Amino acid sequence: xxSIKKHYRTCNFCEAMCGIEISYKGKEIIAIKGDxxxxxxxxxxxxxxxxxxxxxxxEDRLKTPxxxxxxxxxxxxxxxxxxxxxxxxxxxxxxxxxxxxxxxxGNPMVHNIGSMLFGGxxxxxxGSNQKYTATSVDQLPHHFASLMMFGHYLLLPIPDxxxxxxxxIMGGNPVVSNGSIMTAPDFSNRLKAIQKRGGQVxxxxxxxxxxxxxxxxxxxxxxxxxxxxxxxLLQVIFDENLEIRGHLKNHLNGWNSIKEVVKNYSPxxxxxxxxxxxxxxxxxxRQFANAKTAVCYGRLGLSTQEFGGLCQWLxxxxxxxxxxxxxxxxxxxxxxxxxxxxxxxxxxNAGSFNKRQSRxxxxxxxxxxxxxxxxxDEILTPGENQIKAMITISGNPVLSTPNxxxxxxxxESLEFMVAIDIYLNETTKYANIILPPTTGLETPVYNxxxxxxxxxxxxxxxxxxxxxxxxxxxxxxxxxxxxxxLSGQENPANPEQVLDYMLQFSCYNDPKLSVAELKKHPHxxxxxxxxxxxxxxxxxxxxKIEMAHPLFIKDLERLNKTLEEKEDATYPxxxxxxxxxxxxxxxxxxxxxxxxxxxxxxxxxxxxxxxQLKLKNGEKVSVTSNVxxxxxxxxxxxxxxxxxxxxxxxxxxxxxxxxLETAQKHAGVSINDLTDPEKRDELTGNADFSxxxxxxxxxx
Ligand SMILES: Nc1nc2c(c(=O)[nH]1)N[C@H]1C(S)=C(S)[C@@H](COP(=O)(O)OP(=O)(O)OC[C@H]3O[C@@H](n4cnc5c(=O)[nH]c(N)nc54)[C@H](O)[C@@H]3O)O[C@H]1N2
Ligand SMILES: Nc1nc2c(c(=O)[nH]1)N[C@H]1C(S)=C(S)[C@@H](COP(=O)(O)OP(=O)(O)OC[C@H]3O[C@@H](n4cnc5c(=O)[nH]c(N)nc54)[C@H](O)[C@@H]3O)O[C@H]1N2
Ligand code: SF4
Ligand SMILES: [Mo]
Numbered sequence: 001x002x003s004i005k006k007h008y009r010t011c012n013f014c015e016a017m018c019g020i021e022i023s024y025k026g027k028e029i030i031a032i033k034g035d036x037x038x039x040x041x042x043x044x045x046x047x048x049x050x051x052x053x054x055x056x057x058x059e060d061r062l063k064t065p066x067x068x069x070x071x072x073x074x075x076x077x078x079x080x081x082x083x084x085x086x087x088x089x090x091x092x093x094x095x096x097x098x099x100x101x102x103x104x105x106g107n108p109m110v111h112n113i114g115s116m117l118f119g120g121x122x123x124x125x126x127g128s129n130q131k132y133t134a135t136s137v138d139q140l141p142h143h144f145a146s147l148m149m150f151g152h153y154l155l156l157p158i159p160d161x162x163x164x165x166x167x168x169i170m171g172g173n174p175v176v177s178n179g180s181i182m183t184a185p186d187f188s189n190r191l192k193a194i195q196k197r198g199g200q201v202x203x204x205x206x207x208x209x210x211x212x213x214x215x216x217x218x219x220x221x222x223x224x225x226x227x228x229x230x231x232x233l234l235q236v237i238f239d240e241n242l243e244i245r246g247h248l249k250n251h252l253n254g255w256n257s258i259k260e261v262v263k264n265y266s267p268x269x270x271x272x273x274x275x276x277x278x279x280x281x282x283x284x285x286r287q288f289a290n291a292k293t294a295v296c297y298g299r300l301g302l303s304t305q306e307f308g309g310l311c312q313w314l315x316x317x318x319x320x321x322x323x324x325x326x327x328x329x330x331x332x333x334x335x336x337x338x339x340x341x342x343x344x345x346x347x348x349n350a351g352s353f354n355k356r357q358s359r360x361x362x363x364x365x366x367x368x369x370x371x372x373x374x375x376x377d378e379i380l381t382p383g384e385n386q387i388k389a390m391i392t393i394s395g396n397p398v399l400s401t402p403n404x405x406x407x408x409x410x411x412e413s414l415e416f417m418v419a420i421d422i423y424l425n426e427t428t429k430y431a432n433i434i435l436p437p438t439t440g441l442e443t444p445v446y447n448x449x450x451x452x453x454x455x456x457x458x459x460x461x462x463x464x465x466x467x468x469x470x471x472x473x474x475x476x477x478x479x480x481x482x483x484x485x486l487s488g489q490e491n492p493a494n495p496e497q498v499l500d501y502m503l504q505f506s507c508y509n510d511p512k513l514s515v516a517e518l519k520k521h522p523h524x525x526x527x528x529x530x531x532x533x534x535x536x537x538x539x540x541x542x543x544k545i546e547m548a549h550p551l552f553i554k555d556l557e558r559l560n561k562t563l564e565e566k567e568d569a570t571y572p573x574x575x576x577x578x579x580x581x582x583x584x585x586x587x588x589x590x591x592x593x594x595x596x597x598x599x600x601x602x603x604x605x606x607x608x609x610x611x612q613l614k615l616k617n618g619e620k621v622s623v624t625s626n627v628x629x630x631x632x633x634x635x636x637x638x639x640x641x642x643x644x645x646x647x648x649x650x651x652x653x654x655x656x657x658x659x660l661e662t663a664q665k666h667a668g669v670s671i672n673d674l675t676d677p678e679k680r681d682e683l684t685g686n687a688d689f690s691x692x693x694x695x696x697x698x699x700x
Pocket of ligand 3: 011012013014015016017018044045046047048049178185
């Protein structure tokens with residue numbers, strides 16, 4: 001008789017890195033609970049952790065390669081699949097050149113140590129410039145601001161929420177998302193703790209969110225107007241001499257330029273445009289500047305918008321001029337056990353911008369990739385270097401990037417496509433071959449990226465709970481099999497060995513770190529609170545922070561044009577997205593436990609607007625933008641600003657030819673059938689999802 005055993009690991013679904021305790025017997029999972037001894041998460045989990053079990057047993061998950069034929073999908077052997085994919089890639093590159101093969105890498109890649117470690121060599125073996133990832137529909141402006149100001153695209157400031165006295169949250173809903181570029185499991189309790197110790201939390205969001213509900217106060221803002229608010233806060237701070245130079249005073253370039261620039265943005269000038277009154281802006285500026293410690297944190301709603309780059313820049317500037325950057329209780333930088341930022345001193349890769357431009361729309365490269373909103377153009381526009389074949393790895397761009405419908409057309413036109421993915425879904429159905437990897441409990445965990453974003457320094461490794469079946473392959477094995485066929489070079493190491501190698505360079509050497517050492521600590525090793533690290537850790541040549549980089553100053557001209565913007569009569573509503581606790585982007589809707597219950601893919605609309613349009617709760621409406629059209633039910637509420645409506649992203653599983661039985665029962669519609677690829681932050685190239693112009697009509 002097998003006994004019940006316990007396995008400790010980190011949930012790999014979102015950035016929160018919750019420690020979990022799994023009770024199991026043989027191949028059976030008895031229970032999944034929060035690990036109370038986890039150094040970071042202290043026992044917290046969300047409902048998605050339990051779904052690790054459902055994902056493991058999901059019958060729709062693919063286990064062996066499949067190939068699309070005239071008679072439908074057929075199983076093929078791994079050997080045949082690898083050989084054919086490599087041959088097709090080589091053939092297309094021979095016919096059209098290296099850049100004819102494009103790639104898109106999606107979010108789960110970052111949560112998978114195998115693909116993180118073996119993805120780089122694979123991309124090199126393809127050798128194409130046509131590289132795209134989910135970064136440019138997400139956090140690109142954060143990287144951009146860090147590269148320009150601190151000299152390294154991964155040197156991202158992390159809010160010190162366990163010690164701050166004042167937290168200003170703009171365009172983030174961590175109570176639901178569990179935090180992003182802020183690994184802070186159990187966020188709700190950490191937020192409540194700020195208030196318990198006498199501090200305050202203020203939320204700025206066009207929706208009265210789950211985070212706003214437990215904050216000290218909340219203010220609605222019109223979508224896309226945050227840069228103006230941030231400038232006005234800075235204007236008040238300088239006008240009232242509330243600025244503090246702090247410990248970095250000798251390491252700041254551009255202080256006076258900032259002081260000069262912000263003079264143009266008084267609260268009086270911006271109040272009506274942003275939808276927040278003058279007195280509220282002034283009070284907020286004073287509170288922030290006068291708090292003993294304070295931190296401004298702006299996330300997705302501030303980066304996926306027209307002025308994403310300006311927003312992330314101004315957030316850093318606000319933290320700097322109040323003495324809160326690189327400072328306890330403010331925004332700090334991490335020092336993880338495997339320090340990818342530190343290691344780039346060896347590799348020389350601190351990020352790059354505009355080294356080349358995309359072929360069709362001339363958009364700037366960022367750290368080797370182009371904005372994914374132009375992928376459609378690169379596939380559909382004929383000419384030299386046109387993309388003729390695509391590789392997608394753990395991505396679902398048909399649902400997650402702007403104008404998914406058009407992208408479907410583009411994928412359809414390709415000569416060849418391969419997808420490395422666990423499902424036959426809205427994107428992978430266009431592939432000629434799908435290579436399905438192991439996932440979740442069949443994989444080891446070490447978070448290369450999220451330790452880098454965590455509010456405390458720690459390290460943790462866990463082995464796979466379940467051995468893969470003989471016919472299965474890990475992501476890294478698939479990548480390695482293709483890399484060796486394309487480059488002719490084999491990589492004899494496995495992920496554990498590569499990690500071991502990287503751990504040698506760790507700054508934590510008591511005890512000396514290795515995978516074996518980490519295995520002795522199933523709840524993780526706690527390295528304590530974040531500490532100030534500037535100027536030493538700056539990557540700028542002069543070891544100074546570039547507060548007023550000319551690219552930002554220039555971009556203000558674009559922002560200034562919006563000061564005179566008129567209402568749009570054709571499309572009177574402004575559309576934003578939202579997330580739900582029991583979803584993760586587009587790919588967890590096939591799990592009944594997470595999808596069941598009240599319909600969630602609804603159009604949130606303010607009761608005043610609903611009244612004017614004579615809409616009843618639950619009534620289906622037609623929603624149209626300049627690129628597309630969807631029909632979905634309305635959900636009337638006062639938790640959203642008038643003239644702003646919201647549709648969650650990641651739905652739209654009604655598409656034909658996919659194998660996701662549960663997801664198709666709760667199909668919903670895709671917000672990205674409405675979003676426009678031409679709307680982007682011109683500075684960084686990031687997609688602009690906040691404030692898509694739409695009209696709403698009653699169904700006849
Ligand atoms: N309108 C709008 N659009 C958005 C957003 C928004 O807020 N609004 N959010 C954006 C953001 S922040 C992001 S990160 C992107 C996400 O965009 P993507 O990364 O493109 O999409 P996901 O929905 O995460 O799809 C993940 C894919 O990986 C597969 N997968 C899951 N686990 C594994 C695994 O272990 N291995 C492999 N190989 N595959 C796996 C899934 O089946 C799925 O096909 O969407 C963006 N799009
Ligand atoms: N449950 C769940 N958790 C997730 C995910 C998920 O899909 N589901 N996705 C994961 C991923 S990939 C990411 S990147 C993170 C994202 O994590 P968050 O950044 O917390 O993302 P959202 O919950 O989308 O919050 C964005 C907020 O911005 C607001 N907003 C929209 N436009 C504007 C604007 O113009 N100005 C302001 N001030 N606010 C605006 C929206 O109303 C919303 O409340 O979440 C991660 N965690
Ligand atoms: S918040 Fe939920 S999904 Fe995210 S790591 Fe924790 S348990 Fe997993
Ligand atoms: Mo994301």
